[in-house]
Amino acid sequence: MIVVMQQGATEEQIDAVIERMVDAGFDVHRSTGMVHTVLGGVGGGDDLDLAIFEVLEGVKEALRIGAPYKLASRGFRPGGTVVEVGGIAIGGERVVVMAGPGSVENREQIERSAEVVARGGAAILRGGAFKQQGSPYGVPGTGEEGLRLLREAADRNGLLVVSEVLDVTQVALVAQYADILQVGARNMQNFTLLRELGKLRKPVLLKRGISATVEELLLSAEHILSGGNYDVILCERGIRTFETYTRHTMDISAIPVVKKLSHLPIVADPSNGTGRRDKVVPMARAAVAAGADGLLVEVHPDPDRALSDGAQSLRPEQFEELMRQLKMMAPAVGRRI
Numbered sequence: 296m297i298v299v300m301q302q303g304a305t306e307e308q309i310d311a312v313i314e315r316m317v318d319a320g321f322d323v324h325r326s327t328g329m330v331h332t333v334l335g336g337v338g339g340g341d342d343l344d345l346a347i348f349e350v351l352e353g354v355k356e357a358l359r360i361g362a363p364y365k366l367a368s369r370g371f372r373p374g375g376t377v378v379e380v381g382g383i384a385i386g387g388e389r390v391v392v393m394a395g396p397g398s399v400e401n402r403e404q405i406e407r408s409a410e411v412v413a414r415g416g417a418a419i420l421r422g423g424a425f426k427q428q429g430s431p432y433g434v435p436g437t438g439e440e441g442l443r444l445l446r447e448a449a450d451r452n453g454l455l456v457v458s459e460v461l462d463v464t465q466v467a468l469v470a471q472y473a474d475i476l477q478v479g480a481r482n483m484q485n486f487t488l489l490r491e492l493g494k495l496r497k498p499v500l501l502k503r504g505i506s507a508t509v510e511e512l513l514l515s516a517e518h519i520l521s522g523g524n525y526d527v528i529l530c531e532r533g534i535r536t537f538e539t540y541t542r543h544t545m546d547i548s549a550i551p552v553v554k555k556l557s558h559l560p561i562v563a564d565p566s567n568g569t570g571r572r573d574k575v576v577p578m579a580r581a582a583v584a585a586g587a588d589g590l591l592v593e594v595h596p597d598p599d600r601a602l603s604d605g606a607q608s609l610r611p612e613q614f615e616e617l618m619r620q621l622k623m624m625a626p627a628v629g630r631r632i
């Protein structure tokens with residue numbers, strides 16, 4: 296359930312409502328907005344009469360949330376969430392571009408990637424040091440050494456770092472080097488990992504599973520939020536359909552759908568979303584037009600020789616051109632790059 300406080304409700308009134316909610320068996324999460332404070336109650340009885348909250352001083356309304364996710368629902372933070380990290384705001388006016396290679400391969404590769412990313416005007420360097428491979432014979436990843444190289448390359452170019460964490464044993468290590476921890480599509484329902492990330496006080500980029508519905512994505516986000524980590528950024532990265540001309544089907548409609556259902560920012564990954572370099576730029580443009588708060592784009596200094604995901608990685612000049620186009624486009628939809 297959700298209790299929306301009146302505009303100007305006092306701290307004493309808010310505390311009294313929280314106390315009453317706790318008495319009724321709810322775990323209470325508070326969201327202090329510009330106008331209204333919203334109290335999200337998780338747990339508690341289903342048959343409870345909400346009127347007992349509505350009559351308390353300072354309460355505007357009490358609502359039962361029908362969706363299985365509560366803290367991820369738009370009602371919990373009607374104004375939307377802006378995730379602030381290292382001076383960058385994700386979910387605000389700026390469309391935040393996160394770019395870099397699929398995997399961190401070696402110092403030269405990641406340094407060159409970082410230069411291209413920074414020159415294009417992106418804010419965040421991506422790169423997998425731990426890789427989730429569909430095939431057991433795929434490239435294993437560079438591990439901690441890769442994370443170190445990624446961090447150094449980012450720092451030298453004034454960028455932040457996003458990198459994937461595969462399981463609970465890696466959380467502390469990845470958190471030491473990355474500003475944002477990425478949960479891969481194949482891990483969207485790794486609930487033990489999500490719970491662990493809920494304890495962290497660092498942003499999490501949560502990718503939609505390959506066959507996951509939007510509701511399942513939001514339920515996965517709820518696992519992180521319910522641990523008290525409210526800095527969750529969702530990511531549409533393409534889903535499995537019967538279509539074979541692209542590796543996945545980029546579900547652009549998920550962007551406005553999520554915007555309506557949830558307050559969380561959502562970014563789009565047209566690289567994994569299509570699997571093909573020549574489809575990345577048009578899908579990136581479409582995602583921004585549809586309201587994406589950011590993009591996760593793969594770019595490699597020499598994609599034909601990339602150790603992973605070369606086919607979906609942009610060449611440096613293609614990335615530059617993408618950024619040039621986005622800078623012109625974004626103002627048409629009330630955004631900037």
Ligand code: PEP
Nearest residue numbers: 423479480481502532567
């Ligand atoms: C990635 O972005 O590096 C990646 C592996 O993506 P996904 O989890 O979406 O397949």
Ligand code: MN
Nearest residue numbers: 397567593604
């Ligand atoms: Mn990939």
